[in-house]
Amino acid sequence: MNLLYSFCIALLAACGVYLLLSRNLLRTVLGVALLSAATNLVIFFAGRLGFTQPPVIVEGEEVLRAGAANPLPQALVLTAIVIGFALVAFASALVLRTYRALGTLDGRKLRAAEALGTPFSDGGRDDA
Amino acid sequence: MLERLMDTAVVWPVAVPIATAALTACLWTRPRAQRVASGIGLWAMFAAALGLLAVVVRDGVQAKQFGSWAAPFGISFVGDPLGAALVAITGLLAVAAGTFGLADIRRRQERAGFHPLLHGMLAGVNGAFLTGDIFNLYVWFEVMLITAMGLLVLDRTRAQLDGTFRYAVLNLLSTILFLMGVALLYGSTGTLNMADLAVVLPRLEPSASLTVASLLLLCGFGIKAGFFPLFFWLPASYHTAPITVSALFAGLLTKVGVYACFRVFTLVFSLEGTGIREIVAVIAGGTMLFGVLGAAVQWDVRRILSFHIVSQIGYMLLGLAVATPAALAGAVFYIVHHIVVKANLFLLAGAIHRASGTYDLRKAGGLMGRNPLLAGLFLVPALSLAGIPPLSGFWAKLMVIDASFRGGAGWLGALALVVGLLTLYSMSKIWMEAFWKAPVLPRTRARPVPLAMVLPIAALGAVTLTIGLFAEPFVEYARMAADALLDPQAYVAAVAPVLPPEAR
Numbered sequence: 016m017n018l019l020y021s022f023c024i025a026l027l028a029a030c031g032v033y034l035l036l037s038r039n040l041l042r043t044v045l046g047v048a049l050l051s052a053a054t055n056l057v058i059f060f061a062g063r064l065g066f067t068q069p070p071v072i073v074e075g076e077e078v079l080r081a082g083a084a085n086p087l088p089q090a091l092v093l094t095a096i097v098i099g100f101a102l103v104a105f106a107s108a109l110v111l112r113t114y115r116a117l118g119t120l121d122g123r124k125l126r127a128a129e130a131l132g133t134p135f136s137d138g139g140r141d142d143a
Numbered sequence: 144m145l146e147r148l149m150d151t152a153v154v155w156p157v158a159v160p161i162a163t164a165a166l167t168a169c170l171w172t173r174p175r176a177q178r179v180a181s182g183i184g185l186w187a188m189f190a191a192a193l194g195l196l197a198v199v200v201r202d203g204v205q206a207k208q209f210g211s212w213a214a215p216f217g218i219s220f221v222g223d224p225l226g227a228a229l230v231a232i233t234g235l236l237a238v239a240a241g242t243f244g245l246a247d248i249r250r251r252q253e254r255a256g257f258h259p260l261l262h263g264m265l266a267g268v269n270g271a272f273l274t275g276d277i278f279n280l281y282v283w284f285e286v287m288l289i290t291a292m293g294l295l296v297l298d299r300t301r302a303q304l305d306g307t308f309r310y311a312v313l314n315l316l317s318t319i320l321f322l323m324g325v326a327l328l329y330g331s332t333g334t335l336n337m338a339d340l341a342v343v344l345p346r347l348e349p350s351a352s353l354t355v356a357s358l359l360l361l362c363g364f365g366i367k368a369g370f371f372p373l374f375f376w377l378p379a380s381y382h383t384a385p386i387t388v389s390a391l392f393a394g395l396l397t398k399v400g401v402y403a404c405f406r407v408f409t410l411v412f413s414l415e416g417t418g419i420r421e422i423v424a425v426i427a428g429g430t431m432l433f434g435v436l437g438a439a440v441q442w443d444v445r446r447i448l449s450f451h452i453v454s455q456i457g458y459m460l461l462g463l464a465v466a467t468p469a470a471l472a473g474a475v476f477y478i479v480h481h482i483v484v485k486a487n488l489f490l491l492a493g494a495i496h497r498a499s500g501t502y503d504l505r506k507a508g509g510l511m512g513r514n515p516l517l518a519g520l521f522l523v524p525a526l527s528l529a530g531i532p533p534l535s536g537f538w539a540k541l542m543v544i545d546a547s548f549r550g551g552a553g554w555l556g557a558l559a560l561v562v563g564l565l566t567l568y569s570m571s572k573i574w575m576e577a578f579w580k581a582p583v584l585p586r587t588r589a590r591p592v593p594l595a596m597v598l599p600i601a602a603l604g605a606v607t608l609t610i611g612l613f614a615e616p617f618v619e620y621a622r623m624a625a626d627a628l629l630d631p632q633a634y635v636a637a638v639a640p641v642l643p644p645e646a647r
Contacts (some may be wrong), residue, residue: 036317040308047315054323061330088329091278095322098285105289106311109296113304127301128309128383132443132502 016062024060028053038122044106051099056090062088075142153205153222155191156230157270157295159184164262174253175368178245181258185241188265190226192234199227200620204627204637206275213641215336219275223634224624225475226272229402232482233272235606236394237265239599243490244387246497246595252297252385260297263290264391275638277411278335280403281322284367288314291396294388295380306380313366313376321363327356328411329399338638340411349417357412357419361404368400370460371429374453380438382445382502383450386493389445393452394486398478401459405474409628419497424464428558433458435565442490442504444577447569448485451528454562455481461543461559465550473542476618480527480535480610482572487524487603491517494596495577504573509582517592518578523604525574527611529567535610538618 027049034046062085070079070086114120117127163184199205205222208214248257267287274280295307329335332343347353366373377397381389409442414420423647434454439444441447459481462474492502498514499507511518527534547556610617627633
């Protein structure tokens, strides 16, 4: 079970890295989203998998009973999901805006930042 | 009342900018009120930061637990000498940049959300300096990242969209690596509180997951801080932002990465015997050398300075690579000196732009004759960056280089000296081209530089001179901060995790 689970995370992370290396900007953003999903699963996994009881404190007691699930990773994952969602949303908006401004999603054609303040006298615009 | 404020001193440097960000967001449609609220917020944050510094100097390390959840269960905020000093210098820089912004930030940029984003970013920076919980550190990193991206695309020009995309992807990757490291660390130790980790980790056997976690954290912080060979996003994006924003980024954002490195690799992981120190030594050398070589070819003031940020990060890492008390003290001194000087140089780049109409050194010139005051103000941070006595950079360089020769890392010390010479080359290039040489396009009337631009530059220059001429108390403070880093007893005692380590 653990092995299968970690293999799935590795596969997800590999897909994420592959997409991240793409020249297409939207794919890059998707790669980031997949990688952060893989990371969330790693956090979840760090709390250990197993057949456990729900982490609810029984009435009259003060601490969790032995064999209860670890509730903390869920809180961490929830935080990470919310943050990851916000950042991917921002990045998608950025890609949309870039597409509208430049008319392309090809990373090789993004030269505006390099062209600004280039050390070369021709302005670096000849090979666009 | 005052007692209560001082008791909660560690919270205010974060609470004030968050409140100001909310307030300025509410005042979005009323620019005048927004500007006033933003200014008051900046000064209040500076005051809160100085208050924290005073309390830390008087009473030692300060800690607060949120929601009264005892550590390690809740989130702790800790103000130790290093964190307090960095928060104070952040406050100073924020006030300076805010004043400069009065003349530089245009109405259109304010309408794009400059003020709320600025305060959000400052909250993220201060939160990262003060948190005592490693997952919380991740959260502050993300707060900083998303507001920084907003500030970077304030004008939505093509260059900014391009630069921000590069910045976004690499920094997102950095925080993902950082988070993965945190997950593995939690999986092996069961705790996220840094003081608690300092207690628990030495009792654990070395394991593969701990090694991977430490390297993931190093990579994550490394991208953030602009280490060699992970720095390429920095000179590709910083020069596209409005110059006030560039100055803040240059002063603060990379230093948060450096600070996180210092915190984690002194408090949580030990440098010795894990191979981290050897890796950091190579990174430090590469960062110094390639940063300064990258700068040598550039002609745009902002790009020259961006590459110099990278180069200077190497000097700070020198402290971690040598890791003697003297080296760490030098690094702490270096960080504080660098934040002031580098931001000041970016503000000066803005003033040069205002006075000569261009950032391109090939087209600028003649400022010495037209604006001698600006020329004088430029010399202070420029010579300080290159390490000319008696300015602050000289003492900073002296401390780290001396410590590396004594600490058995002579090659790093020698490299640092060569890099210092090349830094002087870049600074004299800006001086010769922008100030000394005759103007390329003769103008009939000089463009005036507004007072709101000159004042913060002069104030930061005065701070540089003060640190340089009266170095003793600053060096003493840096030594105290370095001792606190190397011996985390006070830090752990202030947070006081309640669970004895045997109970796990």
